[in-house]
Amino acid sequence: MSAEHASMRLIDDYARGDTQLPADTLWALESHLETCASCRSRLADSVTNEAPGLAALVDTVRAGLEPQLDAAVQMPSRLRRPRWVSAWLTPAMTPWLLMTVAVTLIALLLDAAGLSGNFGGASPLLLIAPVLPLCAVAASWSRGLDPAYELMASTARAGLPLLLRRTTSVLAVVLPVLLLEGWLTGAMTAAQWLLPSLAFTSTALALGSVVGVTRAAIGLAAAWGVFVVAPAWAGGPSPLALRLDQLPLWGLLLALGTGVVIARRKAYSAL
Amino acid sequence: MTPALSAADAAPKTYAWEIRATGLSVRAGRKKIAVDGLDLSLGTGAHGLLGPNGAGKTTLIRALATVLRPAAGELDLFGSSVGALADLRAVRRRIGYLPQEFGYYKRFTVREFVEYMAWLKEVPKADVPAAVQRAVERVGLADQADQRMKTLSGGMLRRAGIAQAIVNDPAVLLLDEPTAGLDPAQRLRFRELLQELGREACVVVSTHLVEDVAAACSDVVLFADGKLVFQGTPQDLAAAGSPEHPGDSPLERGYSALLHNSEQQKGAW
Secondary structure, eight states, X not given: OOSOOOOHHHHHHHHHOOSOOOHHHHHHHHHHHHHOHXXXXXHHHHXXXXXXXXXXXXXXXXXXXXXXXXXXXXXXXXXXXXXHHHHHOOTTTHXXXXXXXXXXXXXXXXXXXXXXXXXXXXXXXXXXXXXXXXXXHHHHTOTTTOXXXXXXXXXXXXXXXXXXXXXXXXXXXXXXXXXXXXXXXXXXXXXXXXXXXXXXXXXXXXXXXXXOHHHHHHHHHHHHIIIIIHHHHTTOSSOGGGSGGGHHHHHHHHHHHHHHHHHTGGGGSOO | OOOOOOHHHHSOOOOSOSEEEXXXXXXXXXXXXXXXXXXXXXXXXXXXXXXXXXXXHHHHHHHHTTSSOOSEEEEXXXXXXXXXXXXXXXXHHTEEEEOSSOOOOTTSBHHHHHHHHHHHTTOOGGGHHHHHHHHHHHTTOGXXXXXXXXXXXXXXXXXXXXXXXHTTOOSEEEEESTTTTOOHHHHHHHHXXXXXXXXXXXEEEEESOHHHXXXXXXXXXXXXXXXXXXXXXXXXXXXXXXXTSSOSSHHHHHHHHHHHHXXXXXXXX
């Protein structure tokens, strides 16, 4: 660090340990040695030359310890969870995310089995895509499903930023899967479901500031099931809500939801 | 290495009491008022919160931890009113909280769990590893730090819980039944830790074990049916009892005398 180094005489005295060094000199020397590699190497030389007794002692101890050190088994190192993962995802969310992905796969299978005829011509995948991210979002901010909620609710980070983090990580997993499957089946274009699913997510967060995110998500998904999926199942025409000309309405809902979330950003400090 | 001081710790104290409640009422659930018009001031030191089952101890601690909002009255933490604060972050950064039954992620190791809590409490990133190691060592879990939470015994879990509560060097530390599940030797060690923490922070320990209070607390708060019955030193509590009151130790006799006087004890239990 500093341009000043300890004199060879000082280092020799320190290595021999027989001359009484003043306490302040000793402290200064030791703190310098901690940061200066070249002085440490000079000290090592000095120990071998000036204090052969000490060097021999250290060697004997080393020789005595060596067999024991070799015998000691290294702890098997476990795959450590990187810290950024727990910042974005909680273990409580993982099963819900996996379930969501599994549901998309089932819808994909139904689609492949040619069942789309039962849904008024709409692909099953398309019917569930808008509300699918909601189940994982609900699980990410729920009292009942997150065992650590009581601990989390009292911490500084509990609040909208943490909720948004978790929502983002849910979307980052679910949306690419849906995109890929939509592209594979050719049953739906991204424009048809991407905006509705974002609109649903933002509405769930907005309603969540009043009734709780879990309740809001369940309510929205149920409403979607009753008003869109059930009529299609019953053999009705292709759902109106998923036609491309409805996109401005979905955009409006997304903007509205986002606006409410921003306006009520203080209301999220408890789960 | 000494932990780095945060700006909030280094700033001059502008409040008289860490915790100050005036006419505080808190609801448990939708209807039941569990804390009813409480006036309480707590400063630095270890405060034992005593009271029969159902007295509202847990509800009070949850309100102090800012998990529950006050239904009425004022609650001031570090001199600022919790009800009026739109942003609780600054207050929450300085709180440590161990709930009575705390949930945790079973697959986390002790270290990962305490690290995660440190992250949630916004401990500066560079200080996290040292703070976690220190907290884990203080509760005597250094050897088990890399074991998963699900492999721990009940007493070790409690200690992991205490470790997460103290990882941010809180100025207000709230412990709800921390000695449940600890064996006698661990309880002795815990009392030492409590005395140590009580020198610098305002520690509130809810318990129904009178002897824990006698051994580790500088101050006793007796609480029944959501109301304050008594606040004073353990000696004052002992002095309140006389030989005709039920109990095996002076403190227990004082406890039953005060509860009897306030006519809060109903039925045989």
